[in-house]
Amino acid sequence: MFKLISIELYKIFSKGRTYIGIGAIVIIVLSIVLGAYFEGEEILDFAIMNLKDTFIFEGKLINGYFIGYLVLNTLWIHIPILVALVAGDLLAGEANSGTFRVILTRPISRTKLLIAKFIAGWAYVLVLVLLMALLSLGLGLIVFGKGDLVVFRNNLSIFSSDDLIWRFACAFGYGILTMTTVAALAYFLSAFAENSIGPIIGSIAIIIGITIISTVGYTLLRPINKFLFTTYLPSWQLFFEFDLNIAKIIRAVAIQIAYIFVFLSITFFYFRKKDILT
């Protein structure tokens, strides 16, 4: 199994498209850091303009943690695309290039190959999210230093800098889980396709489509909204509440795990019996 995983990792990291994702994250984080460096104060002043009458803000509000939080907000839009770019290619790419004929005629089990491919794809998810975390927090702390984090959601919360590391760890950890769901969706679509474009666009369309439909038709879809994995994509924000809503967090995690299980089960069931005709 280790041999299969290392081969799959080697293949993923030998492809140019893998580095598109990594490059995109570097560029986006750098842009945010530079933007905050040059125009951060004006943006922040604008954001807390109404609150200045009620509160007195002191200290460094633009700090490394603020950058980390900003990036968390921004990049969950982009990362599913980057994840789908690689996960959607894992099976469909082999079908398209005809290499299934070469590898599946070797004495290897299809189940093990599927596991190895998904683990390799998951490793890529890990690299993306960890890179995003390290780069945003690391660069943010180097450039802006430490400070308390002001969060504006339903209410205003100010977290002490001593109380933030575990919250970021949990938020990024949850991010890895949600991106694993996206990877499982793209992987599932990839098993049915014979070129990568379908599963890549398909998974993005599903995520965006469901999000739009469930937002626009919120009342109509209310009964099923709580069962859709897309509803829980921004649930990392639950870790930036003073009183953690453990029940909500467990529910969000359970929904993600359930979807991963369903997507992978169908993929395995289908692919193990699939006739390789390409």
Added chain:
Amino acid sequence: MRTETYISFDKVTKVYGKLKAVDELSFNVTKGDIYGFLGPNGAGKSTSIRMIMSLIKPTSGKIMLFGKELAYNRYQTLNRIGALIEKPDFYKYLSARKNLEILGSLSNAVNLNYKIDEVLDWVGLLSRAESKVKTFSQGMKQRLGIAQCLLHNPDLIILDEPANGLDPQGVKEIRVLIKQINEEKGITVLISSHILNEIEQIANRMIIFNKGKCVVEGEVQKLLNSGELNVSFYVDDKEKAKNSLSWSEWHKKLINEDNGCLVFSLVNAEIIELNKFLIQNGIGVFAIKPLRSLEDYFIKLTSDV
């Protein structure tokens, strides 16, 4: 002496929806054979090969490889087979060596680095080992395809249209390579090709099938020599020859005449007798050429079905 059967198809059928791609196909490939797979497009050649290699599952029937049922012994049997199916596809963004490392590793090849050099040298690609496959010509890819079949010292290799897309020189090179693999390495070969002349030149046994069914199976030369064949006699004086023939029973065998030659429909033994007759009648024979090739035979059989 008992010969070992490497591949055995027993009434194997594969159905896609309403289409019967392979219909109760039975044949055997024995150790040491170069076994030809012949049939027009859509005859079921590739489907049969894909079933041997476990890429698709038969709808019914039994496939035995090396005396073991494939359905229950996939790993043990595939470990003894190298295959090049349809076209040589590789990871184009990797070098030839890296592709072989991956494939050899999946096939549990031993002394892999040494083996890679050996097979690349064997197919004449050692100097291009570090080049990315996307820079390879079609002929080089075909040779690399054969190289990857040999990495794990298989007992049987299966080549599906190995000469596809090659120029005449490339076709010849592949033919020589296949003969060497069979004769020098003792590897049994199953080869499918639409270049019938190639099969005629290298295969000792063959099967011709059409619409998923076996039309004929057996030794190539026996199949070609069975029944009558058209033979051209090139003579020094055609009119004199025709005149002599008209007084004998041989004129009934004359079916055509062309520039300088007379074409007869004969069984093998009659060729010698007719040659004697012409010489005894003072007619010089400077060439005798059987016209029926595998191609004629193939077309006749597949158009009859």
